[in-house]
Amino acid sequence: xxxxxxxxxxxxxxxxxxxxxxxxxxxxxxxxxxxxxxxxxxxxxxxxxxxxxxxxxxxxxxxxxxxxxxxxxxxxxxxxxxxxxxxxxxxxxxxxxxxxxxxxxxxxxxxxxxxxxxxxxxxxxxxxxxxxxxxxxxxxxxxxxxxxxxxxxxxxxxxxxxxxxxxxxxxxxxxxxxxxxxxxxxxxxxxxxxxxxxxxxxxxxxxxxxxxxxxxxxxxxxxxxxxxxxxxxxxxxxxxxxxxxxxxxxxxxxxxxxxxxxxxxxxxxxxxxxxxxxxxxxxxxxxxxxxxxxxxxxxxxxxxxxxxxxxxxxxxxxxxxxxxxxxxxxxxxxxxxxxxxxxxxxxxxxxxxxxxxx
Numbered sequence: 001x002x003x004x005x006x007x008x009x010x011x012x013x014x015x016x017x018x019x020x021x022x023x024x025x026x027x028x029x030x031x032x033x034x035x036x037x038x039x040x041x042x043x044x045x046x047x048x049x050x051x052x053x054x055x056x057x058x059x060x061x062x063x064x065x066x067x068x069x070x071x072x073x074x075x076x077x078x079x080x081x082x083x084x085x086x087x088x089x090x091x092x093x094x095x096x097x098x099x100x101x102x103x104x105x106x107x108x109x110x111x112x113x114x115x116x117x118x119x120x121x122x123x124x125x126x127x128x129x130x131x132x133x134x135x136x137x138x139x140x141x142x143x144x145x146x147x148x149x150x151x152x153x154x155x156x157x158x159x160x161x162x163x164x165x166x167x168x169x170x171x172x173x174x175x176x177x178x179x180x181x182x183x184x185x186x187x188x189x190x191x192x193x194x195x196x197x198x199x200x201x202x203x204x205x206x207x208x209x210x211x212x213x214x215x216x217x218x219x220x221x222x223x224x225x226x227x228x229x230x231x232x233x234x235x236x237x238x239x240x241x242x243x244x245x246x247x248x249x250x251x252x253x254x255x256x257x258x259x260x261x262x263x264x265x266x267x268x269x270x271x272x273x274x275x276x277x278x279x280x281x282x283x284x285x286x287x288x289x290x291x292x293x294x295x296x297x298x299x300x301x302x303x304x305x306x307x308x309x310x311x312x313x314x315x316x317x318x319x320x321x322x323x324x325x326x327x328x329x330x331x332x333x334x335x336x337x338x339x340x341x342x343x344x345x346x347x348x349x350x351x352x353x354x355x356x357x358x
Contacts (some may be wrong), residue, residue, distance in 0.1 A: 150207035219260035
């Protein structure tokens, strides 16, 4: 092989390199097309829709009428993805089956982006709240997103005459799409903080409500609440876990913390770091909040446990050991078959040599 052929051979890509390059270029192409579609089609389209909407409501002055129009805009042709499985997902985008139009819900890229939500009109309570909040701000209102921690629900508050008023687009969605089935929801979606104790989505109402961006506690407004005071010397983190609910409320604190919580049963998990990020002392305490009086609990973490990070590292270590063991076993098996093949070839060659000598 001359020098020119050697250089050409060294510059050729292997199959693995070609597959990797194809994969990278495919991802780059998809991202590029998505960004172009967003800035060329989605954003201008939504801006035009919002401008037209603002022109249609410009002659209205009653705040409640305006907010109902905003809710109509938000929920019109909206695909409620709650409790619906996507047909398939790709690169963090969930694709839903709908005969009327393409329904896409972003989970990573463009997640909670109001333009993306307004264009595809797909999501659950969080996306609905993001869209209504966006349109309310565009229409001249001051608004904010609020939500629960234990029950995974979000809605909007809009400031009217210096007071924050509850506006729940998800409740309105059910009334808007089927008023005969949900006639009572007409009284729940606007300026009714007690709706969440009356609507029956969660028995006993919600556990804790706050402003999403600032974590301002709004539980007294929305929850039939009790005050829980926790004292834990040396603790700096707690998890408040409502019985039978999806998620938990987590708080960083120093020694003492007070919370307004809905009247129900909770597990309080307090921890004290021993080795930061690796080992903590923990203590579980069960508390029942049923009265209006303040409930005081004192706890002292004493059970040594690994953190989630340590558990993750341990799982990675175990899988690494298993992977190395499998790899070594495969190499040993390959070596065994090579030796067996060589030995077989020698055995087959010996009779031929004997016949030649004869």
